Amino acid sequence: MHDQDEIDHARRLLASARRILILTGAGVSAESGVPTFRGPEGLWKSHRPEALATPEAFQADPRLVWEWYGWRRERVGACRPNAAHAAIARLTLRNPDARLVTQNVDGLHELALEEAASEELSPGDSAAPNLPHRALPIRLHGSLFRARCTGCDVRTPDRAPVDATSEATLPRCGKCGAMLRPDVVWFGEGLDPEILREATESAETAEVCLVVGTSGLVHPAASLPLLTKESGGVVLEVNPESTPLTEIALASIRGRAGQLLPSLLAVEAES
Numbered sequence: 001m002h003d004q005d006e007i008d009h010a011r012r013l014l015a016s017a018r019r020i021l022i023l024t025g026a027g028v029s030a031e032s033g034v035p036t037f038r039g040p041e042g043l044w045k046s047h048r049p050e051a052l053a054t055p056e057a058f059q060a061d062p063r064l065v066w067e068w069y070g071w072r073r074e075r076v077g078a079c080r081p082n083a084a085h086a087a088i089a090r091l092t093l094r095n096p097d098a099r100l101v102t103q104n105v106d107g108l109h110e111l112a113l114e115e116a117a118s119e120e121l122s123p124g125d126s127a128a129p130n131l132p133h134r135a136l137p138i139r140l141h142g143s144l145f146r147a148r149c150t151g152c153d154v155r156t157p158d159r160a161p162v163d164a165t166s167e168a169t170l171p172r173c174g175k176c177g178a179m180l181r182p183d184v185v186w187f188g189e190g191l192d193p194e195i196l197r198e199a200t201e202s203a204e205t206a207e208v209c210l211v212v213g214t215s216g217l218v219h220p221a222a223s224l225p226l227l228t229k230e231s232g233g234v235v236l237e238v239n240p241e242s243t244p245l246t247e248i249a250l251a252s253i254r255g256r257a258g259q260l261l262p263s264l265l266a267v268e269a270e271s
């Protein structure tokens with residue numbers, strides 16, 4: 001059971017803050033059917049991370065790595081945003097000082113934002129809504145639905161099924177012919193400096209950092225809530241399990257994101 005006092009306290013803090021940073025991890029998409037990385041049902045029960053999510057693994061066996069990413073593209077492509085994605089999207093649309101930083105590569109925050117924007121900004125209008133840039137997630141670890149050329153470094157949207165039958169059938173660059181790779185950040189690779197700068201600045205200026213569905217093990221993402229705390233803000237956590245971030249959180253609410261976030265962010269009651 002959730003501690004109701006803790007939930008009420010967290011809700012009041014979120015309602016009175018303007019500068020809010022929401023940091024999400026794989027757990028926010030669990031109720032959409034996207035597998036998390038760690039834990040009993042995690043993706044890495046059957047695949048060792050160092051065998052798949054490193055540049056060395058790709059160099060050694062690009063076919064195996066593309067097979068894994070192709071499988072995930074297919075699986076995630078069939079998933080829909082859940083109530084947590086929707087609540088976060090409504091908050092970032094309504095509060096110009098709220099920022100979303102995600103470690104996820106599944107694109108579900110973006111989908112939820114499109115859905116919320118077409119409901120809120122142009123009801124009844126079938127044209128694609130104009131999404132405010134500030135409402136878009138700051139994606140720390142890239143996207144499953146983008147590819148990057150290993151030769152000329154060009155980045156492109158890529159939702160195509162992957163044919164990983166052999167190395168010869170793997171995706172290739174339309175410009176230079178070199179092999180493409182998933183446009184994600186693997187272990188040992190630096191994050192895009194501009195993206196990291198934006199995320200760091202949001203963390204340092206946030207009054208409240210709400211951490212949702214991350215094991216808090218992967219850096220630099222897991223260091224962001226500490227920056228908020230060191231700058232005088234508060235950290236709140238939503239997770240069914242405790243994590244290394246629990247000890248710096250003012251309130252850590254044990255439960256599922258899709259169940260808790262709509263009432264915690266109380267966005268449906270506004271305007």
Ligand code: BJW
Binds near residue numbers: 053185218
């Ligand atoms: C629910 C729920 C529900 C379930 N509701 N919740 C400082 C200290 C120590 C090490 C380092 C450090 N700084 C850097 C490092 C090294 C390394 C690192 O962090 N290693 C640690 C593991 C020890 N970091 C890096 O290498 C990073 N690069 C870097 O720092 O570069 C520096 C550099 C500079 C200049 C030159 C060269 C280098 C890069 C990290 C990249 C991580 N990439 C991955 C793969 C992305 C692509 C892909 O998807 O395949 O990102 S790894 C994987 O972990 C993925 C995730 O984004 C990331 C985080 O996982 P997440 O989201 O937390 O998921 P889970 O599964 O772990 O947790 C799910 C949680 O949800 C659980 O807690 C559940 O309880 C909960 N949950 N259901 C709410 N319904």
Ligand code: ZN
Binds near residue numbers: 174176
């Ligand atoms: Zn190229």
